[in-house]
Amino acid sequence: MESIQNVYKAELSDKDFGTLSNIITRETGIKMPIAKKVMLQARLKRRLTALKLFSFAEYTKFVLSPEGFSTELIHMIDAVSTNKTDFFREPVHFELLREVVLPRFLEHSSGQLFRVWSAGCSSGEEPYNIAMVIDDFLKGRSQIDYYVRASDISTAILRMAINAVYTEQRVLPVPKYMLHKYFMRSKDSNKKLFKVVPEIRNKVQFSRINFMDDTFKVPERFDVIFCRNVLIYFDRPTQKMVVSKLLRHLKPGGYLFIGHSESLIDMNLPLTGVRPTVFRKNKEE
Ligand SMILES: C[S@@+](CC[C@H](N)C(=O)[O-])C[C@H]1O[C@@H](n2cnc3c(N)ncnc32)[C@H](O)[C@@H]1O
Numbered sequence: 153m154e155s156i157q158n159v160y161k162a163e164l165s166d167k168d169f170g171t172l173s174n175i176i177t178r179e180t181g182i183k184m185p186i187a188k189k190v191m192l193q194a195r196l197k198r199r200l201t202a203l204k205l206f207s208f209a210e211y212t213k214f215v216l217s218p219e220g221f222s223t224e225l226i227h228m229i230d231a232v233s234t235n236k237t238d239f240f241r242e243p244v245h246f247e248l249l250r251e252v253v254l255p256r257f258l259e260h261s262s263g264q265l266f267r268v269w270s271a272g273c274s275s276g277e278e279p280y281n282i283a284m285v286i287d288d289f290l291k292g293r294s295q296i297d298y299y300v301r302a303s304d305i306s307t308a309i310l311r312m313a314i315n316a317v318y319t320e321q322r323v324l325p326v327p328k329y330m331l332h333k334y335f336m337r338s339k340d341s342n343k344k345l346f347k348v349v350p351e352i353r354n355k356v357q358f359s360r361i362n363f364m365d366d367t368f369k370v371p372e373r374f375d376v377i378f379c380r381n382v383l384i385y386f387d388r389p390t391q392k393m394v395v396s397k398l399l400r401h402l403k404p405g406g407y408l409f410i411g412h413s414e415s416l417i418d419m420n421l422p423l424t425g426v427r428p429t430v431f432r433k434n435k436e437e
Contacts, residue, residue, distance in 0.1 A: 162193075162197065162200060162206065162207050162208055163193065163208065164189060164192060164193040164196070164208040165208065165209070166186070166189070168208045168209060168211075168212040169186070169189045169192065169193075171212050171215075171216070172192065172196075172212060172215065172228070173188070173192070175215065175225075175228070176228060176229070176232055178364075179225060179229070179362075179364060180229055180232070180233070180305060180362065180364060181363060181364050181385070181386045181390045181394065182232060182233070182385045182386065183385060183386065183387055184232075192231075192232065193208070195231040195232065196208070196211065196228070196231055198231070199211065199224070199227055199228070199231065202227075203224075215228070226307055229305055229306055230306050230307065230308040230309070233304075233305060233306045233309065234385065235274040235275060235306065235309045236274070236381070237274040237275060237277045237278060237381075238277055238322075238325055239277045239280075239281050239318075239322065239323060239325045239326050240281060240325040240326065241277070241278070241325075241380070241381075242380065242411065242412055242429075244427070245378070245380070245409050245429075245430070246281065246282075246285050248426075248427065248430060249282070249285055249286075249376070250285055250288075250289050253375075253376060253407055254266070254286065254289045254290075257296070257375060258293075258295065258296060261295070261296055263295065263296065264296065265296070265297050265298060265299065266286065266296050266297070266298040266299075266375055266376075267298070267299060267301070267372055267373070267374045267375050267376075268282050268286070268298070268299075268300045268301070268374060268375065268376045268377070268378070269300070269301045269302075269303070269370070269374045269376070269377045269378070269398075269401065270282060270300060270301070270302040270303070270378045271303055271361070271363075271377055271378065271379040271382070271398060272303070272304060272305075272363075272379055272380070272381070272382030273302035273303060273304050273310075273313060273358070274304060274309055274313070275309050275312040275313050276302065276312065276313030276314070276316060276348075276356070276358075277318070277322070278302075278378060278380070279300045279301075279302035279313070279356045279358075280316065280334075280348050280352055280353075280356060282300050282376075282378065283298075283300050283352045283355045283356055284326075284330055284333075284334045284352055286298050286300075286355075287334075287351070287352065287355070288330065288333070298355065299355050299356070299357065300355055300356045300357070301356075301357050301359070301370065301372075301374070302356050302357065302358045302359075303358070303359050303360065303361035303368075303370075304358075304360065304361070305360065305361070305362045305363070307360055310358055310360060313358055314358050316347055316348040316353050317345050317346070317347045318335075318345070318346050318347075318348075319344065319345060319346075320344040320345075320346070322346075323335060323346050331346070333349075334348060334349055334352050335347065335348060335349065336348075336349055363382070363386075363394045363397070367397075368397060368398075368401065370401050372401070373401055373402065373403045373406070374401055374402055374403065374406060375403055375406050375407070376406060376407045376408075376409070377398055377401065377402050377406070377407070377408050377409070378409045379394075379395070379398055379408065379409070379410055380409055380410055380411040380414075380429075381411035381413075381414070382394075382411070383395070383410060383411070383414045384411060384413055384414050391414075391416075391419070392419045392421070395408075395416060395419065395421060396421065399421065399422065399423070399433060402433045403433065404433055404434065404435040404436050405432055405433060405435060406432065406433050407426070407430060407431070407432055407433075408423065408430070408431045408432075408433065409429065409430055410429045410430075410431075411429065412428075412429055414429065416431065422434040
């Protein structure tokens, strides 16, 4: 009888990598060059253990079966997605939100909701951060209300985001006054955990959205869309396809924020640059 220990010795062949990586790219858009083989092998070993399979050949066969495809795809996606994020990541975006976008909205609005979408929100730092900056800007001004839609493809990361609990290390970039205002400290002082306060959590609505879906189940149009450090995992045609779909949900004059290592150059999209990674959607003709 093969022992579960053998899973640790299991190796992913180039052929099985080819099969699995094609499925991943087709279903998520995420590029999977051969250089990612070691990473995929390491991350999928947990799945072999969970399924009591002893080789990647068996795993690949399972994924290709109708039952395996419907149940395992979600786990494969959780295993391959890169969820690196931070509070106040790329802080100039939050400055622009506070100093330009929100004052302009306040000036022109007559009591509408300010709607923001954090698309590819990972473990929640970005959408909670957006909500905190808006709340802090409004300082109890009741002229406008707001909400943040937050979405990701990975169900595992969405569970963490909804939980809204962060370690002391994770909240280091948060200014002290915001930490006091927007986080509750764990009662057990040994734990050093911080939970986002209900007033902020209630403003953020999470859902699972895959950018590869033909249409996003998002009924509203937004004033601002953050889609940062997600496009980088896709090839250029997929990037353009994703941004075009996101733009259907952005109001004319609305803002799109992308990550600092991403670019929309030569994509011929109805956008005008405001900063290198910040754009406004052109008014419709
Ligand atoms: C590196 S994180 C970026 C998080 C945050 N936006 C930031 O800038 O800190 C990228 C996120 O994109 C998500 N993602 C990858 N492919 C996706 C897809 N096809 N649809 C939706 N989200 C996707 C991943 O699950 C991951 O959480």
